[in-house]
Amino acid sequence: MFTGLSAFPLTPMNEQGVQECEFIRLVKHLAAAGVDSIGVLGSTGNYAYLSVEERARVANLSVENAGGVPVVVGIGALRTRDVLANAECAQQAGASGVLLAPVSYQKLTDDEVYELYATVSRSLSVPLCVYDNPGTTHFDFSDELHGRIAQLPQVRSIKIPPVVNDIEKARERVARLRALIPSEVTIGISGDPAAATGLSAGCDAWYSVIGGLYPHTALALTRAAQAGDTQQVNALSSALEPLWALYREYGGSLRVAATIAEVTGKVSQPCLPQPLKALQGDDCKRVEQVVAQLDLA
Amino acid sequence: MFTGLSAFPLTPMNEQGVQECEFIRLVKHLAAAGVDSIGVLGSTGNYAYLSVEERARVANLSVENAGGVPVVVGIGALRTRDVLANAECAQQAGASGVLLAPVSYQKLTDDEVYELYATVSRSLSVPLCVYDNPGTTHFDFSDELHGRIAQLPQVRSIKIPPVVNDIEKARERVARLRALIPSEVTIGISGDPAAATGLSAGCDAWYSVIGGLYPHTALALTRAAQAGDTQQVNALSSALEPLWALYREYGGSLRVAATIAEVTGKVSQPCLPQPLKALQGDDCKRVEQVVAQLDLA
Numbered sequence: 001m002f003t004g005l006s007a008f009p010l011t012p013m014n015e016q017g018v019q020e021c022e023f024i025r026l027v028k029h030l031a032a033a034g035v036d037s038i039g040v041l042g043s044t045g046n047y048a049y050l051s052v053e054e055r056a057r058v059a060n061l062s063v064e065n066a067g068g069v070p071v072v073v074g075i076g077a078l079r080t081r082d083v084l085a086n087a088e089c090a091q092q093a094g095a096s097g098v099l100l101a102p103v104s105y106q107k108l109t110d111d112e113v114y115e116l117y118a119t120v121s122r123s124l125s126v127p128l129c130v131y132d133n134p135g136t137t138h139f140d141f142s143d144e145l146h147g148r149i150a151q152l153p154q155v156r157s158i159k160i161p162p163v164v165n166d167i168e169k170a171r172e173r174v175a176r177l178r179a180l181i182p183s184e185v186t187i188g189i190s191g192d193p194a195a196a197t198g199l200s201a202g203c204d205a206w207y208s209v210i211g212g213l214y215p216h217t218a219l220a221l222t223r224a225a226q227a228g229d230t231q232q233v234n235a236l237s238s239a240l241e242p243l244w245a246l247y248r249e250y251g252g253s254l255r256v257a258a259t260i261a262e263v264t265g266k267v268s269q270p271c272l273p274q275p276l277k278a279l280q281g282d283d284c285k286r287v288e289q290v291v292a293q294l295d296l297a
Numbered sequence: 298m299f300t301g302l303s304a305f306p307l308t309p310m311n312e313q314g315v316q317e318c319e320f321i322r323l324v325k326h327l328a329a330a331g332v333d334s335i336g337v338l339g340s341t342g343n344y345a346y347l348s349v350e351e352r353a354r355v356a357n358l359s360v361e362n363a364g365g366v367p368v369v370v371g372i373g374a375l376r377t378r379d380v381l382a383n384a385e386c387a388q389q390a391g392a393s394g395v396l397l398a399p400v401s402y403q404k405l406t407d408d409e410v411y412e413l414y415a416t417v418s419r420s421l422s423v424p425l426c427v428y429d430n431p432g433t434t435h436f437d438f439s440d441e442l443h444g445r446i447a448q449l450p451q452v453r454s455i456k457i458p459p460v461v462n463d464i465e466k467a468r469e470r471v472a473r474l475r476a477l478i479p480s481e482v483t484i485g486i487s488g489d490p491a492a493a494t495g496l497s498a499g500c501d502a503w504y505s506v507i508g509g510l511y512p513h514t515a516l517a518l519t520r521a522a523q524a525g526d527t528q529q530v531n532a533l534s535s536a537l538e539p540l541w542a543l544y545r546e547y548g549g550s551l552r553v554a555a556t557i558a559e560v561t562g563k564v565s566q567p568c569l570p571q572p573l574k575a576l577q578g579d580d581c582k583r584v585e586q587v588v589a590q591l592d593l594a
Contacts, residue, residue, distance in 0.1 A: 049376050079346050080570075080571035080572050081570070105340075106551055107432070107433075107549075108572060109574075112573060113572065115574075136402050136404075254403055273376050273378070274376065275409040276403055
């Protein structure tokens with residue numbers, strides 16, 4: 001399950017609640033496209049901004065509408081207590097796996113993070129993907145810690161942050177991590193602009209934001225990588241460079257993806273929880289131009 | 298209210314819930330010592346780790362047991378929706394003021410943070426203190442943004458991060474901020490090791506962690522600063538240097554304060570929510586030594 005394309009949809013919401021019909025439409029689109037898994041309630045799905053009850057509801061809607069495609073549910077929370085509750089709800093909903101980031105308010109120690117994964121993995125009956133995202137968690141995993149956590153029961157994948165845009169250095173980075181983890185634990189790349197390099201460098205999966213909106217585009221890149229067609233992988237990623245430029249300019253993928261979804265009518269406006277905002281004014285116009293340029297509908 | 302010593306108690310808790318009797322004892326101790334205000338559910342009070350319902354309960358217990366001392370309640374949350382709910386609960390409980398940090402998972406923009414404060418301040422009938430704590434929120438306020446937010450209704454104080462340990466530079470820093478904010482908005486120092494310099498540099502308040510456990514010690518320093526006795530201020534702070542060394546060594550005040558509270562029997566063990574841990578083993582022994590050395594009971 002933690003191989004190939006894992007597509008991460010938005011969870012469209014406003015101050016009244018989750019826009020369930022819009023979310024279901026996004027999930028059904030991913031299932032119909034044949035993605036390898038659907039990663040709901042990731043950072044793109046704004047898991048951190050929803051209550052345990054809202055997250056349980058989103059998990060249920062996901063599995064019900066995924067048409068048999070494996071659903072991976074984000075269970076991260078500041079408190080271990082809430083992580084365990086989210087894990088239980090995800091399993092009850094029929095999730096095929098869970099995704100766990102060491103979310104922090106107070107900076108966490110290695111020991112605290114290890115204990116978090118040990119406690120949660122003991123409680124699970126489905127596989128877990130370790131979500132390494134220092135940009136939002138402010139926790140930096142050492143490879144040594146990844147190695148220890150990867151030995152825990154149920155741990156089956158690591159979602160790593162972007163690799164550098166240099167295939168040799170990226171290969172070394174993936175190989176270094178690979179040497180420290182059991183063979184059944186996969187490595188997945190995140191940060192869409194790094195996907196081509198990451199997959200070519202030996203990552204088993206792409207945890208993809210743009211795949212949550214344009215699964216066919218992301219699948220083409222993923223399948224080319226799986227076929228070993230590096231030239232095609234690079235061509236497909238280069239074609240999306242105007243999109244990657246937006247990610248760089250606007251501090252990551254979330255606000256860009258949310259703005260694309262809004263301007264193309266996939267979700268209603270606003271789709272992000274306050275205080276977060278999709279891009280406005282001239283920034284929004286730039287996104288519209290890129291959408292037109294790349295013929296993203 | 299946002300002047301003098303504002304003492305920030307821990308909220309002792311374990312996986313079953315808040316240890317209410319222990320919390321009440323901490324609050325009553327602060328009230329009896331005559332602190333100028335009690336800042337509950339600050340970072341020291343682990344506000345980010347509690348539900349809206351738990352926070353409402355803590356706010357109620359605080360006001361009921363503060364013996365008329367003004368209570369300031371932390372209302373920060375990732376979502377504006379939850380901040381507004383926390384604000385309403387704090388006001389219902391009889392809080393004299395609220396404290397709001399721009400908590401983030403996705404990094405916030407200046408515009409998003411301004412809108413957060415604008416929305417919340419419109420809903421308030423009690424004064425608000427802006428909580429500037431980049432170490433936990435990962436948001437860096439510019440002075441220009443502080444100036445704009447300080448014009449909003451109900452904003453009456455800014456809790457600033459530690460000033461540099463150089464009285465002239467600290468004076469310049471406080472003066473620069475003061476020039477941008479209305480005269481009725483106070484500036485309070487946080488980061489206990491910086492309190493002496495901050496107060497001597499013109500801060501109106503000390504938002505104090507150690508004051509939440511040892512209010513008499515923190516009051517002595519505060520009163521000396523208010524009397525303009527810089528020599529005494531520096532002597533009192535220097536005497537606590539072994540404690541400040543622990544803060545530096547263990548990444549801030551929370552785990553040190555929690556460990557002190559545990560080893561002196563002010564709270565039961567554990568008092569922090571998982572995955573957070575108080576200091577263990579040799580680290581805990583070092584804290585015990587400092588407690589003995591400084592005669593902290």
